[in-house]
Amino acid sequence: MKNVRKTVAKTKILEFIQNSKAAVAHSDIQASLKGVCDRVTIYRVLERLLKEGLIHKIVDVDGVVKYAACHTCENKFHQHNHIHFSCEKCKKVTCLDTIMPVFNLPQNYILNSVNFTVSGFCPKCK
């Protein structure tokens, strides 16, 4: 059952994600942590942080994978049914933590998780 360990890479990466207002991509992390660790390590740390429920993963509308800290779901139900907003101008992806769309699936579909991203212009870019 694999004990988790606290390492420099993990600490710095988590800090960076938590201090970012918008979701960050692997390349953002790599740029900010210049030389702290290998790019493969970043991938592996991200995997761990996901599994430990400290961050969540967002696939942007253009396929770019980004990560954001978990706020609303600290220790409780780890559900991310909020909307993500992707700005077409500044390319920033932000969690709209309080906004959860309403919909109902047809019979016979079993829902597990959702991935809602809307795009347009953010308040700063409109």
Place this chain on the structure above:
Amino acid sequence: MKNVRKTVAKTKILEFIQNSKAAVAHSDIQASLKGVCDRVTIYRVLERLLKEGLIHKIVDVDGVVKYAACHTCENKFHQHNHIHFSCEKCKKVTCLDTIMPVFNLPQNYILNSVNFTVSGFCPKCK
């Protein structure tokens, strides 16, 4: 203003997409069209079909890009605000053309397009 041309590749690719019940990936197309054209051509044809509004693009929860024919929006408003269902078992992505989630953005955000994908188990796999 670039006239569009009808070519074998384009015809076959569009047919394949239109005949598929689920959304298809580039690799699916390549597999089905074995040797009809180069893989680069597939990318370029897909781009054109998108621009011509004959298909739409879906980024799956795991980042895999897929394409589906347009049904509800033939000539009219080209809006894709319906939900896509991604089955975790059979990996098929299907358009739930009639289901459109309700939500409201905070002031100052300008909505342009949406990308809603929910995952779980489809009727066949549940």
Place this chain on the structure above:
DNA sequence: ATTATTTTTGCAACTATGTTGCATTAGCAA
């Protein structure tokens, strides 16, 4: 039908993103 024009294609080369195996390093508990 022939020719001319321009879109489309194939190919090769390249970039970006993510993965895997394996030897080495470093956390942490005993």
Place this chain on the structure above:
DNA sequence: TTGCTAATGCAACATAGTTGCAAAAATAAT
């Protein structure tokens, strides 16, 4: 301090997508 094993670095690989350019094919003009 020692021992165990999680975590890392590095190299190599895999996959998806892009770009430039010459050749081929589709359509328009003659």
